[in-house]
Every structure is written in structure tokens, then in C-alpha cells.
Amino acid sequence: MSGVGKDAGSDSGTMMTKTVKLAWGSVAVGLIVLAIKTLAWSMTGSVALLSDALESIVNVATAVAALLAVRWAARPADDDHPFGHHKAEYFSAVLEGVLIVIAAILILREAYAGFLDPQPLGQVWSGLGVNLSASVLNGVWCWVLLRQGRALRSPALVADGHHLLSDVISSVGVTLGVVAAILTGWFWLDPALAAIVAVNILWSGWKVIRSSVGGLMDESVPESDLAVMRELISANADGAVEAHDLRARHAGSATFVEFHLVVPGEMTVDEAHGICDRLELALQEEIHGATVTIHVEPDHKAKHTGIVVL
Incomplete structure (x- = not known):
């Protein structure tokens, strides 16, 4: 004997509508942040800020992946998928984890190039101010995604939130590295902080992949x-x-x-x-x-x- 009450079905539909709206919001925020961080990098020429902008490209890609996943997951059950399309979100979360890892590798590559040929920085304080505005926006949206994603039981939104959290952490590290490089004249600190941030991002990507694979493997609830x-x-x-x-x-x-x-x-x-x-x-x-x-x-x-x- 089984069933889902009418009220439960209605609540599920409302939750999915909110999830799709939040996914659209992630795409919009990702594009805005990418534009801001690219501007900050062009102003300073900082390898660390370039790495920050590179990660934002991945943010946009993962936001689009999350949007497609939640829209697919919102489709009702059919003859071919009698249990619904809910697991589509896990595929998105796995993809996000992979893209996070790719972003970290790209950042390590730029950091290595910076180590080989450290360069003085340009409009540092103005560039950092611009970059800080992007970090604030990311931080606010990260909080929204994690809070709402957990409430709506959306793996894709939670994964996207964790991704943005890693971006916020990396931005803080980047800012500290750039400031230290300017104050000390040790310009190799710029790529050094970028490399440390990349390692942190790798760990974040692994956690996202691990939790998503658990869902795909029908892992028991806690x-x-x-x-x-x-x-x-x-x-x-x-x-x-x-x-x-x-x-x-x-x-x-x-x-x-x-x-x-x-x-x-x-x-x-x-x-x-x-x-x-x-x-x-x-x-x-x-x-x-x-x-x-x-x-x-x-x-x-x-x-x-x-x-x-x-």
C-alpha cells in the first residue's frame, strides 16, 4: 500500500518552482561576478585575481548545469521514469565537483607561471575594491543557496552553494596575497596564495563529488x-x-x-x-x-x- 497525499504533491511542486527560480538567480549572479572579477584582473594584472576570474567562469558553467538539472528534476513521473526525475540533480552536482577540480588545476597552472616570472602589480587598491564587491555578492548568494537548498532538499543548489563558498574563501585568500605582495614587495606571494587557494578548492570539489555519488548509489538517509x-x-x-x-x-x-x-x-x-x-x-x-x-x-x-x- 502506498501513496503521496495531495498536499504533499502540492508542496513538492511549490518547492521545485522555488528551486528553479534560485537556479536562474545563480546564473545571473555568476555572470555579474565574472564581469566584476575580470575587470579587477584587467586593472591589476594580478595572477591571483586572474585565478579568481577563472574560477568564476566555472561558477557560471555550474550554475547553468544546476539550472538544467533542477528543471529536468521538476518533470513529473512518466512511464519510463515511474519514480520521477529527482536524481537528475545528482548528475549536476557531480559535474559541478568535476568543474571545481578543473578550476583548481587552471589556477595552479597560472600560479606556476607566476612563480617563474613574478610581475609588479598595477592599480592594486582600486582592483581589490572592485574584486571585494564581487566577493560580497558571492557571499550573500552563497548563504541564500545553502540555506534554501537544504530547506528545499536540492543537491544541485547545495552543491552550487558549496562551490560559491569555496570561491568566497579563495577570494579572501587572493586579497590577502595581493596586499602582502604590495606591502612587502615580494611579488611571488601573489602566485603563492593562488596555489594555496587552489588546493582548498580541490578539497571542496572532492566533497561535492563524494556526497553526490552517495545519492546516485541510493545511500541510506542518516x-x-x-x-x-x-x-x-x-x-x-x-x-x-x-x-x-x-x-x-x-x-x-x-x-x-x-x-x-x-x-x-x-x-x-x-x-x-x-x-x-x-x-x-x-x-x-x-x-x-x-x-x-x-x-x-x-x-x-x-x-x-x-x-x-x-
Whole structure:
């Protein structure tokens, strides 16, 4: 017995609409930041600021990838994809992780060239001021993406937020490197800080890829989430004997929950169905986007090791 309530479906559609709007916002912010950082680099000639601009190109590419993914994930289930298209977001997140790694490699290449031939910098303070405005914009949008992405259960938006966070961190490092190079006259500090930032970006890319692959491999939800589900089932299964074999996984903004419900052998189908409806409603109210599948069994199938009904 399974189902998704009408209210849950409506909430899911609203969440997906917000996700698409945020993805469009990421593309717009990415283009603005790229233009600002390119201007800052042209003003100073700094290798570190060039690396910052290179990363922004990847930001735009990943924002576009996230937009395409969330739009695809928003499509309803069909005959070929009866469980929906939610996992499309994980592909985007993996791509973002790969692009983050590529950005780091490009930055290391520019840093190496800077080490070989350090150059004095141009309009440093003006350029840093311009670059700082881009960092502030990125920081604000990063906070929006991480907060809303987690609330909307969107792996693509969360990955994009982490990517922007790495960009903000790298921008801070770049700024410190450029300032130190000017104050000390050690212009090799410019590419040195760019190289350190690149290593940090590599680590960020690996974390994004790791979390996304877990979703593609149907990794179980965290134990804390399973504990909440057990409590809900125990408190709302009055009339049943026990529940066991609880399994749950995330697929983008959706959560699939499955378990076996043991009921007295003499209970009618209508009574068992009523318990299932009550359980589905309780789980869907607590877990947005939940799709619940319940396998009803007679009492001689009890394992006495599952969820005890309160």
C-alpha cells in the first residue's frame, strides 16, 4: 500500500518552482561576478585575481548545469521514469565537483607561471575594491543557496552553494596575497596564495563529488532521520503489532520510505488500509516530498526486532 497525499504533491511542486527560480538567480549572479572579477584582473594584472576570474567562469558553467538539472528534476513521473526525475540533480552536482577540480588545476597552472616570472602589480587598491564587491555578492548568494537548498532538499543548489563558498574563501585568500605582495614587495606571494587557494578548492570539489555519488548509489538517509521515522511509525500505528525492515533513501528533493507493517491476522483489509493511510500522512507531514510504501503482513510474520507500536 502506498501513496503521496495531495498536499504533499502540492508542496513538492511549490518547492521545485522555488528551486528553479534560485537556479536562474545563480546564473545571473555568476555572470555579474565574472564581469566584476575580470575587470579587477584587467586593472591589476594580478595572477591571483586572474585565478579568481577563472574560477568564476566555472561558477557560471555550474550554475547553468544546476539550472538544467533542477528543471529536468521538476518533470513529473512518466512511464519510463515511474519514480520521477529527482536524481537528475545528482548528475549536476557531480559535474559541478568535476568543474571545481578543473578550476583548481587552471589556477595552479597560472600560479606556476607566476612563480617563474613574478610581475609588479598595477592599480592594486582600486582592483581589490572592485574584486571585494564581487566577493560580497558571492557571499550573500552563497548563504541564500545553502540555506534554501537544504530547506528545499536540492543537491544541485547545495552543491552550487558549496562551490560559491569555496570561491568566497579563495577570494579572501587572493586579497590577502595581493596586499602582502604590495606591502612587502615580494611579488611571488601573489602566485603563492593562488596555489594555496587552489588546493582548498580541490578539497571542496572532492566533497561535492563524494556526497553526490552517495545519492546516485541510493545511500541510506542518516541514522538521525531513520530515528525520526521510527518514532513517527511507532506513535501512529495504533492497531498494528510492529513494523520492521525500515529503509529510506533520498533522490534529490524526494525521500522514499519503505517498511513492513505487521497487523493482527483477523484484521480486515479496510482496517489495515486505515492504519497505512495514517502512517503515510504522519510521515509526509514531517518529511516533505516523502513517498511511502508499506507492505502489510499478518502477525505470524512478526520478527520482534523492529519498531514496537506504542
